[in-house]
Amino acid sequence: MLKKRLEIFFIFMIISALTILAYNFYKSYTFKHNPLSQKQRGAIQLKEQDVLKHMQKNFGFAYQFPLIVTDKIPGRLYGLTSYKDGEIKIYLNKKVMQESFPYMLESVIAHEYAHALLFKLGHSTNEKAGHSKEWQKTCQLLGGKDCRQYVNQHEIIMSKMPFK
Numbered sequence: 001m002l003k004k005r006l007e008i009f010f011i012f013m014i015i016s017a018l019t020i021l022a023y024n025f026y027k028s029y030t031f032k033h034n035p036l037s038q039k040q041r042g043a044i045q046l047k048e049q050d051v052l053k054h055m056q057k058n059f060g061f062a063y064q065f066p067l068i069v070t071d072k073i074p075g076r077l078y079g080l081t082s083y084k085d086g087e088i089k090i091y092l093n094k095k096v097m098q099e100s101f102p103y104m105l106e107s108v109i110a111h112e113y114a115h116a117l118l119f120k121l122g123h124s125t126n127e128k129a130g131h132s133k134e135w136q137k138t139c140q141l142l143g144g145k146d147c148r149q150y151v152n153q154h155e156i157i158m159s160k161m162p163f164k
């Protein structure tokens with residue numbers, strides 16, 4: 001009798017585990033193959049407006065850069081800023097957005113905007129200058145919550161994106 005009950009218990013456990021697995025797979029599949037939700041797009045736009053407001057206040061102008069959400073960024077980078085022939089673009093990594101959305105909003109957008117702005121102002125012309133003291137100050141003036149000078153998870157590239 002006890003053995004039977006244990007058997008049923010284990011079968012139930014296995015079915016539950018499979019259900020959760022299938023659900024998670026479905027969730028990440030639909031996320032990967034669908035555009036961002038209206039709510040997420042709205043949140044990104046609001047944050048961008050906030051960064052532009054800071055720019056207006058602290059730099060005297062508000063320059064909006066193309067902000068592109070893409071799943072073509074390789075690896076685990078949160079975002080990157082590309083600069084080529086005066087053309088500056090910001091990319092956010094859709095692949096890490098699902099698990100890191102608040103961080104994207106609070107930190108990554110201002111972080112990348114600071115790179116883009118320094119490019120625009122001609123203050124940052126090589127990759128090594130990426131996370132300089134000046135960049136950190138700029139990031140803070142744009143309202144970034146996390147303007148540490150780490151380099152691991154962010155990139156700037158001095159070329160067009162290596163992907164479409």
Ligand SMILES: [Zn+2]
Binds near residue numbers: 111155
């Ligand atoms: Zn960076």
